[in-house]
Amino acid sequence: MINRTRYYKFDIGDGLMRRTGAIIEYLDKDGNWIEDRNLIRKFIGGDTDFDEISFEHALKIIEERSRK
Structure with missing residues (x-):
């Protein structure tokens, strides 16, 4: 089974x-x-509110973080 990465x-x-x-x-x-x-x-436990996002959206955040 291949595990899919979710962001x-x-x-x-x-x-x-x-x-x-x-x-x-x-x-x-x-x-x-x-x-x-x-x-x-x-x-x-649902301790924190979060939303699943697409890989593309995650990539934008990753790139932005890398520039800082």
């Missing part, structure tokens, strides 16, 4: 995370993806 943007600010299977990562201020197992609570 999510937090409602507040420009926070971005991605999920590929059981691996959940967030984009840090330097544009690096950091794995954080604690983020699973965001999906299970």
